[in-house]
Amino acid sequence: MKSQYEAVLKDKLDADSFAKLAALNNDKLHAFVASAIELCEPESVKVCDDSDADRDDIRRRSVELGEETSLAAEGHTIHFDGYNDQARDKAATKYLVPAEMDLDKKLNQVARDDGLAEVRSFLGGAMAGRQMLVRFYCLGPTDSAFSISCVQITDSAYVAHSEDMLYRSGYEQFKTLGDSGEFFRFLHSAGRLADNNTSADVDKRRIYIDIAEDMVYSVNTQYAGNTVGLKKLSLRLAIRKADREGWLAEHMFVLGVHGPADRVTYFAGAFPSACGKTSTAMVPGETIVGDDLAYLRAVDGRVAAVNVESGIFGIIRDVNAKDDPVIFDVLNSPGEVIFSNVLVTGGVPHWLGMGEDIPDAGLNHSGDWTAGKTDAKGAEITPSHKNARYTIRISALANRDERADDPTGVSLGGLIYGGRDSDTCVPIQQSFDWAHGMITMGASLESETTAATLGAEGVRTFNLMSNLDFLAIPLSRYIQNNLNFADGLKAAPLVFGTNYFLKDAAGQFLNGKLDKSIWLKWMELRVHGEVEAIETPTGSIPTFDDLHRLFAAHLKTDYSQDAYIQQFTTRIPENLAKLDRIEAVYRDVADTPAVVLDTLAAQRDRLKSLQQAKGDYVSPLAL
Ligand code: GTP
Ligand code: SPV
Numbered sequence: 001m002k003s004q005y006e007a008v009l010k011d012k013l014d015a016d017s018f019a020k021l022a023a024l025n026n027d028k029l030h031a032f033v034a035s036a037i038e039l040c041e042p043e044s045v046k047v048c049d050d051s052d053a054d055r056d057d058i059r060r061r062s063v064e065l066g067e068e069t070s071l072a073a074e075g076h077t078i079h080f081d082g083y084n085d086q087a088r089d090k091a092a093t094k095y096l097v098p099a100e101m102d103l104d105k106k107l108n109q110v111a112r113d114d115g116l117a118e119v120r121s122f123l124g125g126a127m128a129g130r131q132m133l134v135r136f137y138c139l140g141p142t143d144s145a146f147s148i149s150c151v152q153i154t155d156s157a158y159v160a161h162s163e164d165m166l167y168r169s170g171y172e173q174f175k176t177l178g179d180s181g182e183f184f185r186f187l188h189s190a191g192r193l194a195d196n197n198t199s200a201d202v203d204k205r206r207i208y209i210d211i212a213e214d215m216v217y218s219v220n221t222q223y224a225g226n227t228v229g230l231k232k233l234s235l236r237l238a239i240r241k242a243d244r245e246g247w248l249a250e251h252m253f254v255l256g257v258h259g260p261a262d263r264v265t266y267f268a269g270a271f272p273s274a275c276g277k278t279s280t281a282m283v284p285g286e287t288i289v290g291d292d293l294a295y296l297r298a299v300d301g302r303v304a305a306v307n308v309e310s311g312i313f314g315i316i317r318d319v320n321a322k323d324d325p326v327i328f329d330v331l332n333s334p335g336e337v338i339f340s341n342v343l344v345t346g347g348v349p350h351w352l353g354m355g356e357d358i359p360d361a362g363l364n365h366s367g368d369w370t371a372g373k374t375d376a377k378g379a380e381i382t383p384s385h386k387n388a389r390y391t392i393r394i395s396a397l398a399n400r401d402e403r404a405d406d407p408t409g410v411s412l413g414g415l416i417y418g419g420r421d422s423d424t425c426v427p428i429q430q431s432f433d434w435a436h437g438m439i440t441m442g443a444s445l446e447s448e449t450t451a452a453t454l455g456a457e458g459v460r461t462f463n464l465m466s467n468l469d470f471l472a473i474p475l476s477r478y479i480q481n482n483l484n485f486a487d488g489l490k491a492a493p494l495v496f497g498t499n500y501f502l503k504d505a506a507g508q509f510l511n512g513k514l515d516k517s518i519w520l521k522w523m524e525l526r527v528h529g530e531v532e533a534i535e536t537p538t539g540s541i542p543t544f545d546d547l548h549r550l551f552a553a554h555l556k557t558d559y560s561q562d563a564y565i566q567q568f569t570t571r572i573p574e575n576l577a578k579l580d581r582i583e584a585v586y587r588d589v590a591d592t593p594a595v596v597l598d599t600l601a602a603q604r605d606r607l608k609s610l611q612q613a614k615g616d617y618v619s620p621l622a623l
């Protein structure tokens with residue numbers, strides 16, 4: 001170890017921690033920890049390896065420090081984030097852009113020198129009187145072509161505990177990196193804490209991504225989406241690395257759909273936050289690989305996908321025995337679970353949509369809560385926050401796919417794009433080909449905003465491949481990478497578009513929550529060429545007979561022709577309006593590939609000719 005780091009480190013690390021850090025013979029790492037100490041001025045530093053002892057110590061500290069509180073069930077804890085720190089803060093999340101670099105004007109950014117000075121000023125002395133934790137993890141399975149080594153520095157035992165549950169351990173792998181290997185660095189401090197242990201200075205919350213250095217700073221926040229480095233902070237760095245290296249880093253679930261005769265066909269799907277990734281990956285009868293982040297690589301002419309994570313930080317709202325029996329069971333059994341921002345009474349958690357009556361008093365993210373309580377702005381406070389979540393390991397799930405940790409990944413049969421769309425797209429359709437799917441489904445994705453990000457809900461928003469919040473390269477470049485990805489594949493995955501959120505004129509959802517399992521079964525059969533489809537101007541849809549048969553076989557329901565007509569009618573005015581909005585977006589994007597506008601124009605032509613022939617709303621039976 002270089003002497004300039006050794007002096008700083010020896011001053012704050014005990015012999016055990018020092019030995020662990022020294023064993024990772026890496027100058028850049030030693031420099032990172034030493035400079036974080038100089039900046040944040042912790043009282044002490046604990047370096048962790050992959051041992052159970054260090055993992056247990058973090059769990060214990062999280063409770064000791066009051067960041068988590070034990071609940072009645074063994075292994076369960078509750079963590080509260082501050083009242084105004086309940087979701088990802090898009091406005092405070094910015095890329096640090098060096099003077100010579102030109103990042104897309106659509107991405108939130110700040111000049112690197114200015115941003116660094118600001119965030120470093122907030123981190124200055126931020127860990128005084130506290131212990132700094134240094135932990136190592138791996139994005140993707142360890143020892144695989146997908147693996148990315150990471151180091152997280154934080155003063156929050158909750159953040160470290162969450163990462164223990166959500167990611168594969170990475171200390172041993174770090175040893176194999178050598179002095180020149182690439183790794184991602186994350187530095188977080190919860191900042192000054194209020195009496196209830198929540199970040200006090202959320203007005204000074206900053207999440208700054210130093211793209212030039214593969215490093216992310218996060219301060220004055222605790223909500224995991226803003227603090228857990230390996231989650232969305234790493235996705236922004238991974239998108240750049242993928243761009244350099246020719247693969248894709250995506251906001252996608254991965255699941256195995258079980259077809260006839262024990263056949264398993266894997267799908268990956270991108271839906272914006274709180275729009276159904278976990279719900280789809282957990283569909284009864286199928287097996288889960290991952291629910292939020294996937295890396296995709298072309299290997300031997302096929303697309304191989306891995307789950308970046310090994311746990312779930314999932315939305316708890318509406319998790320109940322009927323809709324999501326597997327997770328509901330985990331949340332009601334002893335074992336390691338962190339609940340966040342739910343209502344607690346007598347050591348028992350309660351949440352919206354759990355399928356049971358919720359008490360009218362208890363402790364929640366606003367403190368002591370009783371029904372009808374309002375906040376400073378007069379808004380009624382719900383018993384649990386709409387973005388309240390749970391943290392579990394995938395290994396706790398009965399439906400874990402047997403290849404969930406396969407270092408070679410799973411080979412994808414299909415890709416799915418979908419959003420919260422109340423009035424335009426049909427529940428399921430298949431694109432005509434890869435480019436048509438990438439452009440009219442992925443790159444044309446719109447969704448109504450949700451409680452997963454701060455700000456207004458229900459606003460229809462463009463969200464490129466569900467990845468726009470995390471995009472760290474120009475939009476046109478990302479689209480081109482997606483288009484090119486199929487080049488040279490022997491079997492490109494089929495591309496599908498789903499819409500779980502279509503509503504009737506009275507505002508009622510047209511589909512039940514489990515209907516998605518039928519769309520999955522249909523997609524599985526399409527991948528193997530075993531069902532026919534009907535061509536519409538926007539894609540190919542199932543026949544009524546096939547859906548009727550699949551609903552009866554898998555959900556034991558009698559799917560009616562009326563429901564089919566209502567759900568699968570081509571809504572031409574709404575589809576044309578969507579094309580207008582998307583074209584306006586791409587006219588404003590620099591260097592949009594020509595094929596994007598051409599493909600949208602061709603879709604418009606098909607819609608217009610059908611409109612001329614058959615009117616605004618065309619039943620699938622009339623095609
Ligand atoms: P992130 O973890 O934020 O990335 O989100 P996610 O995409 O994993 O979202 P999730 O699957 O947890 O979905 C969240 C919300 O969507 C829940 O409130 C569900 O009730 C709702 N939801 C999921 N599937 C359906 C559906 O088929 N119909 C309706 N109406 N709501 C659904
Ligand atoms: C999302 O918001 O997309 C999530 C939760 O999956 S987090 O990114 O951790 O906020």
Ligand code: MN
Nearest residue numbers: 251273274292
């Ligand atoms: Mn997500």
